[in-house]
Amino acid sequence: MTQPSTTTGGDVRLDGISKTYGSFTAVHPLDLHIPAGSFFALLGASGCGKTTTLRMIAGLEEPATGTIRLAGDDVTALPPHRRPVNTVFQSYALFPHLDIYENVAFGLRRRGIKSVKKQVGEMLDLVQLGDFARRKPQQLSGGQQQRVALARALINHPRVLLLDEPLGALDLKLRRQMQLELKRIQTEVGITFVHVTHDQEEAMTMADTVAVMNGGRVEQLGAPAELYESPGTTFVANFLGTSNLIEAEITDKSGGDLLLTAAGGRLTLPAGRCSAPARTGAAVLVGVRPEKISLTPAEDTGAVPAVRNRMTGRIADSSFIGVSTQYVVATPDGAELAVYEQNIERDPRLVPGAEVVLHWSPAHTFGLDPAQDID
Numbered sequence: 482m483t484q485p486s487t488t489t490g491g492d493v494r495l496d497g498i499s500k501t502y503g504s505f506t507a508v509h510p511l512d513l514h515i516p517a518g519s520f521f522a523l524l525g526a527s528g529c530g531k532t533t534t535l536r537m538i539a540g541l542e543e544p545a546t547g548t549i550r551l552a553g554d555d556v557t558a559l560p561p562h563r564r565p566v567n568t569v570f571q572s573y574a575l576f577p578h579l580d581i582y583e584n585v586a587f588g589l590r591r592r593g594i595k596s597v598k599k600q601v602g603e604m605l606d607l608v609q610l611g612d613f614a615r616r617k618p619q620q621l622s623g624g625q626q627q628r629v630a631l632a633r634a635l636i637n638h639p640r641v642l643l644l645d646e647p648l649g650a651l652d653l654k655l656r657r658q659m660q661l662e663l664k665r666i667q668t669e670v671g672i673t674f675v676h677v678t679h680d681q682e683e684a685m686t687m688a689d690t691v692a693v694m695n696g697g698r699v700e701q702l703g704a705p706a707e708l709y710e711s712p713g714t715t716f717v718a719n720f721l722g723t724s725n726l727i728e729a730e731i732t733d734k735s736g737g738d739l740l741l742t743a744a745g746g747r748l749t750l751p752a753g754r755c756s757a758p759a760r761t762g763a764a765v766l767v768g769v770r771p772e773k774i775s776l777t778p779a780e781d782t783g784a785v786p787a788v789r790n791r792m793t794g795r796i797a798d799s800s801f802i803g804v805s806t807q808y809v810v811a812t813p814d815g816a817e818l819a820v821y822e823q824n825i826e827r828d829p830r831l832v833p834g835a836e837v838v839l840h841w842s843p844a845h846t847f848g849l850d851p852a853q854d855i856d
């Protein structure tokens with residue numbers, strides 16, 4: 482494949498950017514640095530302010546306060562076409578009367594560039610549509626049309642590409658394919674991608690860094706694994722998968738660990754993994770992801786290594802889903818925990834009604850402050 486002409490990604494720096502509509506604050510003053518060449522996702526539920534943030538970077542919305550720097554330059558007062566950005570929207574907005582080649586060439590021709598063949602060829606190769614150049618948009622699938630939209634944006638060599646739910650109109654299977662495709666293209670071109678999505682799996686699949694937004698604020702920023710393994714708030718814990726939050730109390734401290742008591746168990750929490758005040762007597766919400774928990778029938782309790790966190794429970798439900806079995810386990814205080822076990826050697830005793838020990842490594846435990854709102 483031909484290497485496309487290179488463009489260096491630029492960084493994005495937001496300082497105190499905010500947006501209000503009348504008395505409503507859609508984005509609270511926000512400081513954010515998106516490194517050059519990274520794949521960055523703004524993730525959050527509908528209405529959290531992610532699109533507004535993206536539109537302010539694009540120049541399509543004027544911020545109430547703050548400054549926006551792109552590749553080192555203050556662009557806050559510049560109109561969209563004078564910023565080194567391009568945006569890809571969910572609606573591809575391709576020109577129906579032009580073929581794919583001319584759709585991709587459009588930006589170059591508008592700038593008066595006559596010799597477009599090499600660049601258009603490179604772009605079509607990049608998005609793997611070299612054989613489709615003479616087709617009209619309506620003769621392509623949704624995923625292919627989205628790739629044309631991408632090529633059309635990239636051919637202008639933006640320093641930053643903004644993507645607003647670009648895969649939202651695609652069915653699930655195509656979405657998954659396009660996620661990998663977008664990641665490959667971003668790595669190849671090296672342009673900074675800022676991607677808005679409400680789909681946590683999509684953000685985690687593609688992005689180097691994810692900013693989880695809630696109520697017009699960035700609630701947590703980090704690499705996907707970091708956010709998933711060490712969420713700092715209940716909102717982030719629940720938004721990024723199933724979190725299994727258990728009410729517990731700090732009863733003691735030992736070295737760098739907190740010792741906790743919960744109904745049905747005594748737990749150890751490394752102090753560095755607790756975002757709640759680490760005082761003896763303080764309440765903590767203990768979280769553990771479902772796939773980190775193992776189940777052992779209660780009669781085999783002695784076989785569970787002493788270093789493991791453990792709780793007692795009773796299997797309330799189980800669903801075999803091929804690669805894993807998903808259990809719901811009721812704890813003595815009536816809480817229900819989700820447990821996903823890989824189907825490697827299934828213990829036939831793990832059936833609804835069975836008394837079990839749930840156990841997991843303290844390193845996979847996180848502690849949250851119950852004083853925060855639970856969304």
Ligand code: ATP
Nearest residue numbers: 502505507525526527528529530531532533534679
């Ligand atoms: P979605 O995924 O639904 O697009 P979002 O997280 O991108 O949601 P925004 O579009 O940024 O959310 O909107 C943030 C908030 O600002 C919402 O409550 C929305 O109703 C409000 N809002 C957005 N645009 C306007 C506008 N032009 N006038 C008034 N309120 C607006």
